[in-house]
Amino acid sequence: MQNYKPIFDKEAFDFLREEKEKNYTILLKAHPELTELFVNQTTMDILNLCNGSNTLSDILKIQKSKYSSVDENTITNDVASILTKFTNFSVINWDEDFNPYLITHQKYFENGYNIKIAEEREGLEILEKVNNLDESSSYLSAHFLKSQYTDLSIRYKIFYKSEEFFLLYDKTKEVQCIIGVQMPVLPFDTVAKVTFVSNINDSEKSVFLLNYIFDTIPNIAVKPITKIATVIDCQKTKNDVYNVFYSSNFTLEAKLKNEIGMNTEVAVLSIFF
Numbered sequence: 001m002q003n004y005k006p007i008f009d010k011e012a013f014d015f016l017r018e019e020k021e022k023n024y025t026i027l028l029k030a031h032p033e034l035t036e037l038f039v040n041q042t043t044m045d046i047l048n049l050c051n052g053s054n055t056l057s058d059i060l061k062i063q064k065s066k067y068s069s070v071d072e073n074t075i076t077n078d079v080a081s082i083l084t085k086f087t088n089f090s091v092i093n094w095d096e097d098f099n100p101y102l103i104t105h106q107k108y109f110e111n112g113y114n115i116k117i118a119e120e121r122e123g124l125e126i127l128e129k130v131n132n133l134d135e136s137s138s139y140l141s142a143h144f145l146k147s148q149y150t151d152l153s154i155r156y157k158i159f160y161k162s163e164e165f166f167l168l169y170d171k172t173k174e175v176q177c178i179i180g181v182q183m184p185v186l187p188f189d190t191v192a193k194v195t196f197v198s199n200i201n202d203s204e205k206s207v208f209l210l211n212y213i214f215d216t217i218p219n220i221a222v223k224p225i226t227k228i229a230t231v232i233d234c235q236k237t238k239n240d241v242y243n244v245f246y247s248s249n250f251t252l253e254a255k256l257k258n259e260i261g262m263n264t265e266v267a268v269l270s271i272f273f
Helices: 042-050 056-066 072-088 100-105 120-131 152-159 203-220 241-247
Strands: 006-008 015-016 022-026 035-042 092-094 106-107 114-117 163-169 175-182 189-196 227-233 251-259 264-272
Touching: 006 042, 006 251, 015 106, 035 042, 042 056, 042 072, 056 072, 056 264, 072 203, 114 203, 120 152, 120 163, 120 175, 120 264, 175 203, 189 203, 203 227, 203 241, 227 241, 241 264
Parallel strands: 189 227
Antiparallel strands: 006 092, 015 022, 022 035, 106 114, 114 163, 163 175, 175 189, 227 264, 251 264
C-alpha cells in the first residue's frame, strides 16, 4: 500500500462548517440527497492528510503515532472505512486511479465461497440472472419489478450506488446466488431493502450471503443504515423464504393490508443495527 496516494478534493464539499467539540457539518455536491453529514475531528484529520503527497502508508504511520495507545488494527480499519466512504462520496480521489480498497469489495472464505460486490463490468451477468428470476426458485420482494432491471438501469444502480448487488461464487467460480439491496437515497430514509434473492432454494448459501450483507452494508453505505428490511407478498411467498430470512436473524416487524392492492397482505421482515 505504500505507493497509493489518496487526494482530498475540497471542492467536493458544497458546505463545511465547524461545530462545537471539533465536529463538522458538511454538504456534498455529488450527493445532495444526503442533506447534512456530521463528521468528527479524526475524520477531518485523515482527509486533510490526503494531500497528494502522503501515501497511504504515510497516513497510517501518522495516525498510529498520534494514537499510540490504540490497537494498530483498529486504526488501519478506521482509515480504510473513512477513505472508502469518502471515495464513494467522490471526495477522495486516488493518484492514477489506484484505489487499494477496491479489494474490500471481494472476500474469500475458508469454505471456498467468494463474495463480491458488483461493479459495472458485472452488469450483464446480473442482467442475465435477473431475466431468469422466477418465483419457484427465487425470492422477489413485493415491490420488485423486472422491468426496472435493464442493462442500462443496472449499470446506473451500480454507478450511483442506489442498489448494491452481492454475488456469491463457489469453488467452481460460478455465481451461486445474487442478492439485490436497494440503498436509501431520500433525505430521511435510513433503511436498506432486499429486492431479490436469486437462489432462495439453496438456503445455506442464501443465509450465508445475507449474513455477509448485514456485516458489510454499514461500511459501504454512503449514509447511515439503521436496518435492512424486505417486503414479502404473503399470498405468493413460500414458507421456505421466511425460514431463510428468520435464519439470518430477520424478525417480523409488521403485517400490512392492502399495501400493494386490495385484499393483498404483505409482511415486513427486518434486521436492525
